[in-house]
Amino acid sequence: MATNNNSNHKYVIETRDLDIFYGSFKAVTGVNMNVERHKITAIIGPSGCGKSTLLRAFNRMNELYAGTSIQGQVMFEGEDIYAPQVDPVEVRYRIGMVFQKPNPFPKSIYENIAWTARIHGYKGNMNELVENSLRQAALWDEVKDKLHQSGLSLSGGQQQRLCIARAISIKPEVILMDEPASALDPIATLKIEELMQEIKKSYTIVIVTHNMQQAARASDYTAMMMLADRQARSGTVIEFDETNRIFTNPKDKRTEDYVTGRFG
């Protein structure tokens, strides 16, 4: 894949008629959505409508599960990431991911970042990289005196910020977040949301969340997903718009019902 951080494409990620399958089961149907650069795009919708499946299709993470396949296209900086010549590892390197449950490596705080960076061939000043990554993740002040303690000794919220620092350390272009705050208390949640606002200046973020208030507070755009066809149990994006619009005047009645709490 060509490296083009200063791409002319307005949208970092674009999907075209994207279908996602688990074996013969079509989990997601016909998604056409565009992810804008340096914005936070939230994906909301009831459980089981394919939000995480769609998110994982954005960096080919689904392929780690047996039997998944796609039809249609996912374009990253204008290039089809599912094209045969594309290395999925490089895709995941440029489109990082943060998961629901914080998953630091069972190593020191320092090594969580340094080890990741070394694997990706980083040859520069490691102390500087670790500090910068932790600063960007708003964790530096809390851990600077205990960098050699285990990452697992941190609180849940700190562990999640360590995971974000780790994701940032390899300078991805996009960070996908799958329910990054659902295991955290409200204060830790707000810290993650503040952090998202900070890092979106440098990265593009796509976040899946069950928490509608979180999508309303933290995102610029919102994609509303729902089962398109009850019988087939296949999810799709029924409405995609500016977050302000989705939460004040959505066009689709089903979005209205969902965001006002009358369905879900």
Place this chain on the structure above:
Amino acid sequence: MLRKTFENEIQQVKDDVLVLGSMVEKAILDSVEALKKRDIKASERLIREDKEINKKRFEIENKLMVLIATQQPMAHDLRLLASCMEIISELERMGDYAKGIANINLRMGDMPLLKPLIDVPRMARIGVDMLHEALTAFVNEDIEIAKSIPVKDDEVDALYNQVYRELMTFVIQDPKTIERANWLLWVAHNLERVADRVTNICERTIFIATGEMEEIKSTDDEFWQQQPHQN
């Protein structure tokens, strides 16, 4: 239905807005009636009752705050609750106009009315009818009616214009009537403002239903533009 309790509370707020509206309607009609009859006691009572209107407004405002804080309304619910906040403020101000008219009656003391009131009660009647229809349109979220009501503001403006010219003829004939003419002009002005505020309520109703904020063109603007400069 997932949000039965919340829906009941929203319905309760709408009912409260209607109650406040009917208090204001009554205050406006009564204030003009008291003036017409130069009934000082009735005007004193109206001034006291305005406190009830204010109290009711704060009560509704508080309920709205609690609902917004605890229920996190979105989309249509949010537009409705935010608009209720505006509407009750408009209603309270209309109540103040009624109180203003009551005050004028008190301040006129023993002085008789400059002329029998004919157009002024008409203005009050039309204004109150407009208000009543506007609140009905609000409850039913009827966009068509909400859009049609402000047209009637023209009638109120025409009457105001008429009252103004009539009072001016008295003043020109006998400058000693200035003070009494001025009082009646203020009464007419208050009633003209009532009709304008009804238009604001209609705009809110359209916003609740459609999510679009659009200003209903005020004929009031044209009215002022039409007035020739007088030196």
